[in-house]
Amino acid sequence: MTERSHSGLRPSRIAIHAVLILAALVYLIPLFIMLITSFKTPMDIRTGNLMALPSEWTTLGWSKAWSEACTGVQCDGIRGYFWNSFKMTVPAVLISTLLGAFNGYVLSKWKFRGSDLFFGMLLFGCFVPFQVVLLPMAATLGKLGLANTTSGLVLVHVVYGVAFTTLFFRNYYVAIPDALVKAARLDGAGFFTIFFRILLPMSTPIFMVSLIWQFTQIWNDFLFGVVFASGDSQPITVALNNLVNTSTGVKEYNVDMAAAMIAALPTLVVYIVAGKYFIRGLTAGSIKG
């Protein structure tokens, strides 16, 4: 955007670069510390310091975090909870994205009386603090027999994720000319034909945004996990918190850091592979309408 014609601005260019690189280091150092600590021996952690490389690299912390570490009373590591998170995240992401796609299609191309009001209700739902629904949801899940189950968590994540996915798709489809849909309707194409033949083929980017956004949100969720799940059905974030904050025994920071890395890896991988869609989701989620 800026037109540069400054040859006399060299020192300021250097300063800008210095600040940017310094900032990059500040953002990277915690990840670096987490990584090297996870490969240290407990002995190394006590004698060395945060930034010192391991004197002896070991994956002991990782294997212990994965299969032996104690999360509360049980000591089977976090692998079970890691798979719990997958079992919860995958269906919740798919269902909420599909619902969002159809909702967005209706709310942009098949408006009916009251559909704008409905959209407003959904939009408002994005802002409600979840604390205000926790108690009734807990009671309802209990009545439905879904308390402390992965299916219960899937339901919860669909209910509170669908507002966001609808928003994504609605805003994406609004930009597609109505004339396209009208022409297809004149040619006799129906509701689903238009969706599958015309809109779906051009929806790949917004599907990516929705899938990645929902994956990150649901994988990283802690509140619903800690409130609606207990014991064997807990997601990884809750298990990690239990592991780190159990006060029994000697603290093994290498195990803590390895567990944190394991919990962070899926979303980090997604971010590195498809960061562009993640950023688009972030900005779409914040600049609404």
Place this chain on the structure above:
Amino acid sequence: MEHIQHTPARVAKAPTRLLDGLQRWLPKLVVAPTFVLVGIGIYAFMIWTGVLSFTSSSFLPVYDFVGFDQYAKLMDNDRWLTASVNLGIFGGLFILCCLVIGVVLAIFLDQKIRQEGALRTIYLYPMALSMIVTGTVWKWILNPSLGLEKLMHDWGWSSFSFDWLVNSDMAIYTIVIAAVWQASGFVMALFLAGLRGVDSAIIRAARVDGASLPRIYWSIILPSLRPVFFSAVMVLAHIAIKSFDLVMAMTAGGPGYSTDLPAVFMYTHSFTRGQMGLGSASAMLMLGAILALLVPYLYSELRGKRHD
């Protein structure tokens, strides 16, 4: 002949009408599940919590009406007071720091930096992490005996002492540090997107008039990004009011209850201390706080749209 021609036409018409009717209902049918889910999951539950906040419910819901008792209790509750003050400190500092860091990084990145893509990726990656992961890492870094303090001692600064994490006066600031580390990149991304939308002709004109670059940013470009400021503040305030994970991971509200936030207060009272009525009242106040922010925001948004 006429008869024969008519009949098939009429037969064909009935299903068409049926299909037409279906077509008209189909959109509503498709959004119906969401309508039900959101209607119950958000709106009915919100009212339900509101009802609970007027009852004396403890471990189980009891539907007796006690008026504003729970709200009065909340106002007298030291812990709630601490949580509210903490939210003010945490929210204020968190939003301010994120805005300053985010805006500076965005403006600097906008100066045709060759490695912009890589830097942007680095600034934003914490946003992809769970707050529990962030909390775990920062808890370790700020560990009073083995963390930052030991590092500084090893590097020769032997008088350095850093015990904020276990100091009840300072612990809330450790949460601010971790939260800013996580979310400031997001503000950068928002503003960078905003800066890319500014018409470069304005800047060229200002340069011709002899304005310096910092001056142009301060008095022309940043004021034009006011909508971005608003949405950034909205989102950050929203994160602050809901923030729960980070506190649970770093201090669990401690030492004592010095780092309690309303979200932590609500969770503890509703789910571990069996004071459902009080928990509901606190949740309703959180909703009130969000509404106080949201309504003016939406109002100005909608009015702005109408003007266009």
